[in-house]
Amino acid sequence: MVNIRSLDPSASPLDYYGSELRRLREAAGLGQSQLGGVVFCTGSLIGQIETAKKVPxxxxxxxxxxxxxxxxxxTRLVGLVLRSQLPTWFQPYAEMEAKAAYISTYQSQxxxxxxxxxxxxxxxxxxxQDDRLEEMVAARMERQRILxxxxxxxxxxxLDEAVLRREIGGRRVMRAQLDYLLTFAREPWVHIQVLPDSVGEHPGLLGSFTVLRFDDAPDLFYCESxxxxxxxxxxxxxxxxSVGYARLQAMAHSPEDSAALIARVMEERYGPGAVA
Incomplete structure (x- = not known):
């Protein structure tokens, strides 16, 4: 049965997307199943998106x-839709992150x-996140488009060295993650340093933080609980x-030595012959 749930287009970006999809589909004289056939999905998925039950x-x-x-x-609207799926308290940061000219971040976890x-x-x-995991993952991937x-x-x-050794998602996921970090060594605008365990006390002991700099606006500091x-x-x-971050950079391995450490951990800890 076709879902004809009424939407308030002004309620959210997702509701607006759904109402516009229905309006333009009907204007084209297509049923949900017909449009689904054209874009290689089910009519049910079209209906779920039109009624804001599914995030596109x-x-x-x-x-x-x-x-x-x-x-x-x-395509232009979906960015707003996906950003709206981020936690409400995180959305202001995501908006500023997307506008920043320079992002400096220390990550301990x-x-x-x-x-x-x-x-x-x-x-x-x-x-x-159980019921909204797919939406949250899609929103996080959308953030990365700024790169x-x-x-x-x-x-x-x-990155704290512990980040490399904290096995999140299993060995295969971690190996792929560290390998992905290494791909950024070829990108001139991305620099990754690893803060070694041997430094002892350091300015990041209170937790992760980020400083955003802009071309035409004041700098911003961000941290979260x-x-x-x-x-x-x-x-x-x-x-x-900013002074604390400069000290962290000075204490950390150089980007080149950091890449070598990431590669070594990837092979020794998460390689095919590594012992769990």
Missing amino acids: TRDFSERIDAALMTGGFF MVYGLLQTEQYARAVLGVE RRDHPPVLWVV YDDGHLTANSQVIRER
């Missing part, structure tokens, strides 16, 4: 644009979100954390 993917949006000849409308593989992200988010822009932000990441994020433009905080 970017690939789906591109196929819909081609089928309905909408000039890229859904896990790989920074912009550098996570899909399977690594799925393992991280799956700890507490593929014509003019991406400069991204400087300092269990279920909340703190974003501030306080100049004193920015100054203190």
Whole structure:
């Protein structure tokens, strides 16, 4: 049976997407099953997206644009839809991250979100996300699109060595994640340093944090707790954390030595012959 649930287009980006998909599909004289056949999915999926029960993917949006000849409308809209799936407290940071010209981050527990593989992200988010896991993973992958822009932000990441050894998702997932980190050695705007265990006390002991810099706006400092994020433009905080970050960079291995360490851990700990 065709689902004809009424939507309020102003309720959310997802509701707007669904209402527009239904409107343009009907204007084209296509049923849900007919459109599904054209874009290689089921009519049921079309119905679920039209009624905001399912979050569309970017690939789906591109196929819909081609089928309905909408000039890229859904492809442009899906970014907003996916960003709206992020936790409410995290959305302000994600919006600023997408606008930043320079991102400096220290990560003590896990790989920074912009550098996570899909399977690594799925393992991280799956700890507490059951019913919305697919939406959350899609939203995290959408964030990473800023690194593929014509003019991406400069991204400087300092990872605690423990991040390399914390087995998230199993050995295969970790091996793929570390291998993915190594691919960024060829990208001039991405720099990864590893802070070795041997440094002892350091300015990042209080936890992960990020400093965002912009071409035409004040710098921002961001950190988060269990279920909340703190974003501030306080100049004193920015100054203190910037100095702390510079010290972390000085204590960490160089990007070249860090890549060598990542490769070594990948082979010794997660290689085919590694002992679990």
